[in-house]
Amino acid sequence: MKIYKFIHDTFLIFSRTLLITLRNPLRIIIFGLFQPLCFLFLFAPMLDSLVRVPGFPPGGSLNVFTPGLLIMMAIYSSAFVGFGLIGDMRNGVVSRMRVTPVSRLALLLGRSLTDMFILLMQSVILITIATLFGLKLNISGVILSLILVVLVGLMVSSFSYTIAMLTKNEYTLAPTINLFLIPLQLNSGITLPLSLAPAWINKIALFNPLAYAVSGVRELFNGNFLNSTVIIGFAVVTAMACLSVYFASRTFKNLNA
Amino acid sequence: MNTAFAIKIENLSKLFKSQDRLAKAEPVYAVRNINMKVERGQIFGLLGPNGAGKTTTMQMLTTLLKPTSGKVSIAGYDLLKEPDKVRESIGYISQIGGLENEATAIENLVLQARLYGMSKEQALARTHDLVKHLQLEAFANRLVKTYSGGQRRLVDLALGIIHKPAVLFLDEPTLGLDPQNRAHLWQQVKVLRDNGTTILITTHYLDEADALCDRLAIVDHGTLIVEGTPEELKKNVAGDSVTIELSPEEQTAGFKILKDLPFVKDISIIKDKIRVYVECGEESLPLILRTLDGSTITIKTVSLAHPTLDDVFLNFTGRSLREN
Numbered sequence: 001m002k003i004y005k006f007i008h009d010t011f012l013i014f015s016r017t018l019l020i021t022l023r024n025p026l027r028i029i030i031f032g033l034f035q036p037l038c039f040l041f042l043f044a045p046m047l048d049s050l051v052r053v054p055g056f057p058p059g060g061s062l063n064v065f066t067p068g069l070l071i072m073m074a075i076y077s078s079a080f081v082g083f084g085l086i087g088d089m090r091n092g093v094v095s096r097m098r099v100t101p102v103s104r105l106a107l108l109l110g111r112s113l114t115d116m117f118i119l120l121m122q123s124v125i126l127i128t129i130a131t132l133f134g135l136k137l138n139i140s141g142v143i144l145s146l147i148l149v150v151l152v153g154l155m156v157s158s159f160s161y162t163i164a165m166l167t168k169n170e171y172t173l174a175p176t177i178n179l180f181l182i183p184l185q186l187n188s189g190i191t192l193p194l195s196l197a198p199a200w201i202n203k204i205a206l207f208n209p210l211a212y213a214v215s216g217v218r219e220l221f222n223g224n225f226l227n228s229t230v231i232i233g234f235a236v237v238t239a240m241a242c243l244s245v246y247f248a249s250r251t252f253k254n255l256n257a
Numbered sequence: 258m259n260t261a262f263a264i265k266i267e268n269l270s271k272l273f274k275s276q277d278r279l280a281k282a283e284p285v286y287a288v289r290n291i292n293m294k295v296e297r298g299q300i301f302g303l304l305g306p307n308g309a310g311k312t313t314t315m316q317m318l319t320t321l322l323k324p325t326s327g328k329v330s331i332a333g334y335d336l337l338k339e340p341d342k343v344r345e346s347i348g349y350i351s352q353i354g355g356l357e358n359e360a361t362a363i364e365n366l367v368l369q370a371r372l373y374g375m376s377k378e379q380a381l382a383r384t385h386d387l388v389k390h391l392q393l394e395a396f397a398n399r400l401v402k403t404y405s406g407g408q409r410r411l412v413d414l415a416l417g418i419i420h421k422p423a424v425l426f427l428d429e430p431t432l433g434l435d436p437q438n439r440a441h442l443w444q445q446v447k448v449l450r451d452n453g454t455t456i457l458i459t460t461h462y463l464d465e466a467d468a469l470c471d472r473l474a475i476v477d478h479g480t481l482i483v484e485g486t487p488e489e490l491k492k493n494v495a496g497d498s499v500t501i502e503l504s505p506e507e508q509t510a511g512f513k514i515l516k517d518l519p520f521v522k523d524i525s526i527i528k529d530k531i532r533v534y535v536e537c538g539e540e541s542l543p544l545i546l547r548t549l550d551g552s553t554i555t556i557k558t559v560s561l562a563h564p565t566l567d568d569v570f571l572n573f574t575g576r577s578l579r580e581n
Contacts, residue, residue: 009372016368020359096355096416099319100372101344254323 009102013110014117021114032122036073040066040130043191055195059222062135067145067217068190069130070123071210074149075185077122078157079177081115082164089168098255105249112157112245119153120146138223144230145220151237152213158244165251189214212236262330263424263455264295264318269327271313271479287313289479291327295457295472297423300450302470303459304566306578310479311459312352315428318457319349332423345373348417349426354409355416358402362393362412365401366419373420387415391445407438414445418454425449427458431465443469463566463578475570482573491564494572496522497538499545501531502558511554518548538563 021028047061057064088094097107123146131137160177167173187201188194188210194202205211216233224230271288288310295301303311316322318329320340329336332346357365363384370380388397391411396404401412410430417425427446431439443465450456450471460466466473467487474484483490503511508531515533516524520541523534535541538561549556570578 005374012368012371016357016360019364020357023359090353091358092351092353092355093357094355095321095351096349096369097372098321099344099347099349100369101341101374102372 006103006106009106010110010113013097013102013107014113017111017114018117021118028118028122029125032073032077032118033125035076036069036122036126037129039069039072039191040126040133044069044133050192053196055193057193057195057218059218060134060136062130062133063221064193064218066127066130066135067221068188068193068214070126070145070149070217071152071188071214072185072190073122073126074119074152074213075156075181075210077119078115078153079160079181080174081111081157082160082173082177083170085111085161085164086168086170086173089165094255104253108158108161108249108252109245111161112154115157116150116153120150123149135221138221141220141223141225144225145217148213148216148220148233148237151234151241152210155209155237155241155244158241158248162244162248162251165248165255184208184210187211193218209236209240261296262294263297263299263332264293264301264457265328265330266291266293266318267328268292269314269317269329270325271310271317271322272325286479288317288324291476291479291481293474293481293484295455297455298450298453299471300446300456300458300469302466302473303457303476304463304466304473304570304578305459305476306576309476311476312428313479314476315349315351315426315457315459319347319426320344321349345420346423347426348420348422348424350413350417350428350430352429352432354413356401356409356412359400361400362397362404362415363388365412366415369416370419375420383419387419391415407434407441410434410438410442411445414442418449422454424455424457427456429459429461431460431462439465461578463570467566473566475573477574483569487566490566490569494564494568496534496536496564497541498562498564499533499535499538499542500527500560500562501533501545501549501556502529503531503549503554503556505529507554510552511549514548514552514554515545518544520544 044062044065047065050056051061085094098104127135127137127142159180163176164173167176187205187208189197189205190210194205194211197205212233213236216230216237219227219229269288269291270286273285273287291314303314305311313322317324318331318336320336320343324337331343334342334346336343366384366387367380370383371377375383388394391414393411393415396408401409404412414430417427430446431442434442439462446456446458447469458470470487472484472486473490475482475490483493501511508526508529512524512526512531515521515531520535521533522536525532533545542559542561546556546559567578570576
């Protein structure tokens with residue numbers, strides 16, 4: 001009964017936020033996809049000449065780069081969702097909902113679900129376009145990748161919500177998020193694979209959940225399902241996403257006003 | 258609810274740690290040892306200047322803020338032990354409202370109803386009841402961001418009462434509204450009270466508080482200073498005043514006669530007028546007129562004034578509320 005109510009409430013918040021977000025479909029498509037498409041058009045072709053460099057992963061330049069691009073999109077379309085929460089805190093929507101008997105976790109997860117849903121749509125569009133450029137598709141691999149991508153989105157968006165609730169201020173939120181994102185992204189093998197990196201960079205990457213996600217998605221795109229990179233990728237990202245959601249919901253519960 | 262009190266507050270306090278690291282300020286009590294009880298079916302007003310702790314109190318009572326200490330029961334439920342039961346029983350309209358700007362009033366209301374567990378059909382039916390009852394038809398299907406202040410406030414009210422709460426909390430509901438919208442809103446609040454809803458309200462408008470609240474509490478610096486019906490509170494202060502204008506040559510004579518009347522509490526000359534403070538103006542006025550008449554002193558003008566809540570505030574805090 002309690003779990004049914006929780007799912008019901010989460011879905012209510014999800015459909016409400018989705019409805020409002022989709023009122024501006026162009027904004028999501030253009031703003032969300034613009035940056036990854038730029039990388040696809042203007043950066044990916046430069047990797048063609050690197051394919052023969054020793055240490056470059058197998059599968060062709062697009063099959064190496066698109067997975068990284070998906071994770072990059074997961075990061076950037078989720079990293080600043082906290083702005084929306086700050087807006088809703090400021091105009092009283094959050095307080096109004098916190099006075100209702102709806103589960104605190106549902107109020108937060110409903111939002112995250114919307115973020116994940118939009119990320120999923122963006123990912124499908126991006127993969128379709130990359131296929132036109134010569135990406136070799138492995139359908140089951142792509143479907144499993146999407147799950148991993150969405151989990152990265154959940155991890156990053158919950159993190160963004162936590163920082164938003166702690167700072168309560170857009171001017172502090174953006175630099176704080178960037179403080180974490182820039183090093184994590186550079187060290188994740190998104191733009192250039194970590195197999196090209198010196199050993200000490202790879203050692204740092206052992207502590208970077210995004211690096212595990214990128215490697216996992218790359219293996220999946222090449223049709224390797226049951227290898228340790230994929231399994232570890234899922235395990236690390238799932239664990240980090242759960243942790244991130246836990247911290248976000250704890251912060252939300254103790255939110256002042 | 259099994260008691261006569263919709264809200265019972267015992268020793269409620271809220272201590273804020275200083276957010277300002279540079280100032281190294283001491284922790285501040287936003288609310289300190291407040292005790293009060295609100296009877297069911299009453300409009301109870303919290304009156305005080307900005308920063309008195311009214312909003313902090315409201316946020317604690319509506320489960321938004323954890324009290325530092327104290328015991329509160331709302332609609333018969335313990336605030337800290339049964340927050341979900343409390344949430345089901347209360348409605349809260351904050352100063353800023355809380356409407357989703359990118360949605361219509363109808364969409365806001367239906368979602369709110371469903372958050373309180375109504376089915377889609379129930380939510381729609383209740384929404385349409387409220388739209389009709391609060392006269393929102395003209396704009397209910399437009400996006401909220403196009404509304405005027407008065408329209409927003411009415412939708413705020415509709416959101417707050419969509420689940421027919423036993424206790425309704427209104428934080429400055431009429432702030433910034435024009436007189437017509439204020440009157441309309443208050444009319445709706447009175448209807449709710451007459452239908453049995455208990456209403457705790459904060460307001461800056463003293464005349465409103467006076468006319469509409471069944472009981473009032475004055476708060477200042479986080480403490481509750483005095484509590485009672487508006488009549489009781491005003492009786493506490495200097496009392497009614499009768500202001501009499503005589504011709505200049507007769508003023509001194511008149512002053513001497515009035516000064517010795519047994520019911521006069523205080524008397525002073527303000528420019529060309531004599532002000533007499535009495536317990537009950539309506540009873541004293543005929544006696545004053547008769548006395549002066551009997552001494553063949555001609556009265557040019559006379560006026561009677563009752564104390565206002567501002568006088569009450571002034572009396573208890575030494576400051577005027579209007580100055581804020």
